[in-house]
Amino acid sequence: MQKRIGVxxxxxxxxxxxILAEACLAHLDPKRFSASSCGQPGQVAREFHPAAVAALKSASIPVPNRLPRSWDELARSNAPVADFVITLDAATELRQPRWPGQPDAALWEYPDVAGGADPDKVAHDAIQTLFSLRRRLELLVSLPMQGADRSAVRSDVRDLGYLR
Structure with missing residues (x-):
C-alpha cells in the first residue's frame, strides 16, 4: 500500500x-491524499463560516468533522509529516512555522471573502471560491505524484496557483 500524500x-x-480546500480534496481523492487545514494562532475562528458550510453542502461535499484549528497543532514535531503546504492568502505566508519534514510550499491566493458585510455576497463568493479550488484540486489529483521527479511536481503544484 502506498503512502498517502499529505496536504x-x-x-x-x-x-x-x-476548510473548502480541505473538504474538497478529501472528497476528490481520499485514498491517495490526506487533507488538513489550519490558521494563524490568535486569528483562528471558533467555528466554520456559515457560507463555507453552505457551499460544501450545495456541492454535496462533507463538512470536516472538527473545529477550526491553529497551525500549532500541525507543526508539532510529532505531527504527521505533510508533503505540501498550500497557503491560500499571502498575509499568512511569511508568518508560518517550520513544518515537520520540510514539505514543499505553494501559494494559491484567494481573497478573504469571509470578512464581507453582505451575507448574500459572501455566500456567492464562497461558492465561487469552492468552484475555483475544485478546478485546481482536480488538476492536483491528476498529477503523477508517485515516482515522479519531485522538483517537477513541486513546480506543477506551485503553477496551479496561477490558474484562473
Missing amino acids: IFVSRRNSLRS
Missing part, C-alpha cells in the same frame, strides 16, 4: 478558504 491548507482564520 495542509493554510488561511488566516481556518474558517472558509482552507
Whole structure:
C-alpha cells in the first residue's frame, strides 16, 4: 500500500478558504491524499463560516468533522509529516512555522471573502471560491505524484496557483 500524500491548507482564520480546500480534496481523492487545514494562532475562528458550510453542502461535499484549528497543532514535531503546504492568502505566508519534514510550499491566493458585510455576497463568493479550488484540486489529483521527479511536481503544484 502506498503512502498517502499529505496536504495542509493554510488561511488566516481556518474558517472558509482552507476548510473548502480541505473538504474538497478529501472528497476528490481520499485514498491517495490526506487533507488538513489550519490558521494563524490568535486569528483562528471558533467555528466554520456559515457560507463555507453552505457551499460544501450545495456541492454535496462533507463538512470536516472538527473545529477550526491553529497551525500549532500541525507543526508539532510529532505531527504527521505533510508533503505540501498550500497557503491560500499571502498575509499568512511569511508568518508560518517550520513544518515537520520540510514539505514543499505553494501559494494559491484567494481573497478573504469571509470578512464581507453582505451575507448574500459572501455566500456567492464562497461558492465561487469552492468552484475555483475544485478546478485546481482536480488538476492536483491528476498529477503523477508517485515516482515522479519531485522538483517537477513541486513546480506543477506551485503553477496551479496561477490558474484562473
